[in-house]
Amino acid sequence: MSTLVTDELQGSRESNHCIAMPNNTTLYAPGQTIQTVWRKFQTLATYNSYNDNTSRPIAGLNVSITLKRANSKVILKWWIFYEAHHDITFQAIRSGTVIGFNTDAGNVRWSGMGAADYEHSHDQNSTPTYQHHCWIDTPGSVGPHTYQIGSRSSTGANYDIRMNRSWNGPTDNHEVGCSWCVVEEIAV
Amino acid sequence: MSTTLRNLEPRSGNEIVFNAAHQMQHQGKVVQTITTTTHTRTTYTASGSGNGTQITQLNLTITPYRADSTIWLRWTVAYEAHHEVIFLVQRDSTLIGYNTDLGNNRWSGIVTAQYDNDYSTTPQVSTINWFDPAGTTAARTYQLCVRSASSTSYTFGLNRSLASAGADGQEVGVSHGIAREICG
Numbered sequence: 001m002s003t004l005v006t007d008e009l010q011g012s013r014e015s016n017h018c019i020a021m022p023n024n025t026t027l028y029a030p031g032q033t034i035q036t037v038w039r040k041f042q043t044l045a046t047y048n049s050y051n052d053n054t055s056r057p058i059a060g061l062n063v064s065i066t067l068k069r070a071n072s073k074v075i076l077k078w079w080i081f082y083e084a085h086h087d088i089t090f091q092a093i094r095s096g097t098v099i100g101f102n103t104d105a106g107n108v109r110w111s112g113m114g115a116a117d118y119e120h121s122h123d124q125n126s127t128p129t130y131q132h133h134c135w136i137d138t139p140g141s142v143g144p145h146t147y148q149i150g151s152r153s154s155t156g157a158n159y160d161i162r163m164n165r166s167w168n169g170p171t172d173n174h175e176v177g178c179s180w181c182v183v184e185e186i187a188v
Numbered sequence: 189m190s191t192t193l194r195n196l197e198p199r200s201g202n203e204i205v206f207n208a209a210h211q212m213q214h215q216g217k218v219v220q221t222i223t224t225t226t227h228t229r230t231t232y233t234a235s236g237s238g239n240g241t242q243i244t245q246l247n248l249t250i251t252p253y254r255a256d257s258t259i260w261l262r263w264t265v266a267y268e269a270h271h272e273v274i275f276l277v278q279r280d281s282t283l284i285g286y287n288t289d290l291g292n293n294r295w296s297g298i299v300t301a302q303y304d305n306d307y308s309t310t311p312q313v314s315t316i317n318w319f320d321p322a323g324t325t326a327a328r329t330y331q332l333c334v335r336s337a338s339s340t341s342y343t344f345g346l347n348r349s350l351a352s353a354g355a356d357g358q359e360v361g362v363s364h365g366i367a368r369e370i371c372g
Contacts, residue, residue, distance in 0.1 A: 002192065002193050002194050002195070003193070003194065003195040003196075003197055004191070004193050004195070004196050004197070005197045005198070005199050006196070006197075006198070006199055006204060007198060007199045007200070007203075007204065007205065008204065008205050008206070008207065009196075009204060009205075009206045009207065009210075009212075010206075010207045010210055011207070011210040011211060011212075012189050014189060015189070017207070017209065017210035017211065018210065018211040018212075018213060018253070019210070019211070019212045019213070020212075020213045021212070021213065021214040021215065023215045024215065025215075026214075026216075027196070027214060032217070033216075033217060033218060034216060034217065035216035035217075036216055036217075036218075036260075036370050038258075038260075038319055040319060042287045042288065042289045042290075043289055044287075044289065044290065079315065079317055081298075081299060081300075117302070119302075119303045120303050120304055120305035121305065123303055127271050127272075127300070127303040128300055129300075129302060129303070130299045130300065130302075130314065132315060164287060164289075169295070170290060170293070170295055170296070171295065172294070172295060172337065172338045172339065173272055173295070173337055173338045174295060174337075175272065175274050175295045175296075175297060175300045175337045176287045176290050176295060176296050176297070177274070177287055177296075177297055177298050177299055177300065178285075178286075178287055178298050178299075180317050180319070182260075182317075
């Protein structure tokens with residue numbers, strides 16, 4: 001094992017002051033992002049949000065990541081464009097296990113990272129919404145881990161969520177958009 | 189010149205300082221960040237035709253270090269607009285940011301304004317993301333744009349309500365743009 005002890009790092013003049021790490025190698029420093037994985041989802045798709053306490057993944061936003069280190073922290077961010085009934089909650093899922101919900105309330109259908117937007121006049125026709133959800137996970141192993149965002153009904157009724165589109169349309173006044181998932185591994 | 193190492197340690201204390209004028213290219217890491225902030229309170233017209241109206245105060249110009257990098261664009265915008273206004277992204281005035289599955293229709297974008305049914309005194313904040321493969325190391329400017337999703341043109345108020353540029357009950361805000369190069 002070789003150790004370089006120094007106060008300062010500089011790129012060489014020959015390399016135009018650039019230090020290049022070879023691909024697939026990692027420099028670990030606590031607090032730094034050591035990899036970023038992202039996925040865009042723009043298919044106009046409908047997913048079920050049912051009343052049976054089961055959080056059903058919005059599969060178009062699945063992201064798999066193999067961590068560099070087992071003790072890393074994982075920051076999950078979703079930006080979702082959708083239209084749905086407001087009695088829907090969203091959960092984070094890791095490899096089939098629901099991990100992202102309000103643990104004080106427990107894993108019940110009205111418990112999530114957040115709820116669908118309640119739009120003016122309870123519009124469920126032509127006006128999608130755009131929401132940001134976040135979860136922080138420490139899985140404890142390198143994986144690979146598949147992260148998902150799921151949804152379920154918070155009442156006895158069954159609903160659907162229409163992704164990347166308005167409930168009706170698309171046409172004039174019925175907008176479509178794009179959704180994203182970003183996963184960052186943070187060194188501890 | 190190459191040095192093969194297992195560990196890097198500070199000679200003393202707990203810091204190793206990297207020369208700020210130099211680069212470290214490291215796959216998967218953010219290797220440069222460009223930001224812009226605007227306090228300008230102004231209005232634009234979001235038309236239902238064309239590829240969107242550029243919000244020029246939020247332009248982001250970046251020169252990637254590597255062609256295989258990804259540029260992560262994120263704008264956080266304070267504004268007021270009709271809920272049928274959508275956001276788009278252009279690169280050097282070419283439309284790139286919309287739902288390409290659907291195609292370049294006027295109702296195809298990244299994000300719509302929220303539906304609060306108040307088009308006078310209540311601004312809102314939206315965050316718009318886009319990821320663009322760098323492709324080359326040429327400098328480029330990313331432009332956030334607005335377009336109407338119908339045949340009606342709407343006014344877009346940046347950092348202000350539609351009623352005024354600031355008054356009691358008519359809030360003003362600040363908008364930001366961030367471009368981060370994730371090293372390929």
